[in-house]
Amino acid sequence: MAELFLASASPRRRELLAQIAVPCVTQIASIDENPLPDEPATAYVERLAREKVRAGLTALGGRANAVVLGADTAVVLDGRILGKPQDFADFQRMLRALAGRTHQVLTAVALVSGDREAARVVASDVTFRALSEAEIEAYWASGEPCDKAGGYGIQGLAAVFVSRIEGSYSAVVGLPLCETAQLLADFGIPCWQMPTQG
Ligand SMILES: Cc1cn([C@H]2C[C@H](O)[C@@H](COP(=O)(O)OP(=O)(O)OP(=O)(O)O)O2)c(=O)[nH]c1=O
Numbered sequence: 001m002a003e004l005f006l007a008s009a010s011p012r013r014r015e016l017l018a019q020i021a022v023p024c025v026t027q028i029a030s031i032d033e034n035p036l037p038d039e040p041a042t043a044y045v046e047r048l049a050r051e052k053v054r055a056g057l058t059a060l061g062g063r064a065n066a067v068v069l070g071a072d073t074a075v076v077l078d079g080r081i082l083g084k085p086q087d088f089a090d091f092q093r094m095l096r097a098l099a100g101r102t103h104q105v106l107t108a109v110a111l112v113s114g115d116r117e118a119a120r121v122v123a124s125d126v127t128f129r130a131l132s133e134a135e136i137e138a139y140w141a142s143g144e145p146c147d148k149a150g151g152y153g154i155q156g157l158a159a160v161f162v163s164r165i166e167g168s169y170s171a172v173v174g175l176p177l178c179e180t181a182q183l184l185a186d187f188g189i190p191c192w193q194m195p196t197q198g
Contacts (some may be wrong), residue, residue, distance in 0.1 A: 075150025124167025
């Protein structure tokens with residue numbers, strides 16, 4: 001029987017899997033998350049998701065029947081990747097740039113088991129309304145932005161900044177659940193409403 005391991009320190013990803021009734025065991029293995037020179041954002045998130053699951057599988061000692069799931073989320077504005085804010089000034093620059101505009105959120109999900117590996121990248125467009133300096137400062141003071149790509153969490157207080165989303169809400173939060181369920185079924189992990197093939 002296949003057993004699922006989550007190669008992620010993100011509480012959001014664990015909660016999203018729980019939302020679709022998929023139990024998992026956490027198996028984190030850290031990787032270098034720096035983009036390569038001139039690496040396109042789509043290639044970057046897919047590479048990181050794949051590296052996270054490979055590192056997770058290695059940490060498990062290549063355990064038989066283990067399926068490892070990992071993901072990576074990036075916020076992209078004008079072709080530039082906005083990572084997690086390093087400090088308030090960095091966060092302020094990000095939110096000023098995102099305000100009143102549409103940006104892209106790219107999330108890659110990857111699965112590995114033995115020598116089999118698969119990944120999907122999901123793109124969503126998120127539009128922010130205009131933001132005042134006072135709102136940006138108050139949002140930083142909430143503590144919510146610091147561990148999130150682009151410096152915001154759509155599932156949290158920042159919901160009031162989002163006027164429109166086109167794409168996958170769960171992918172913006174950290175895991176595209178429709179695509180993830182299909183991949184899990186392909187790898188023999190039981191998932192709500194998905195017949196397994198493995
Ligand atoms: C845009 C956005 C991102 N995020 C989060 C999802 C991810 O946890 C994080 C992006 O960083 P990631 O590097 O994708 O993930 P992580 O470092 O949190 O966890 P791990 O690598 O161990 O899996 O930003 C939200 O929670 N809400 C949002 O609206």
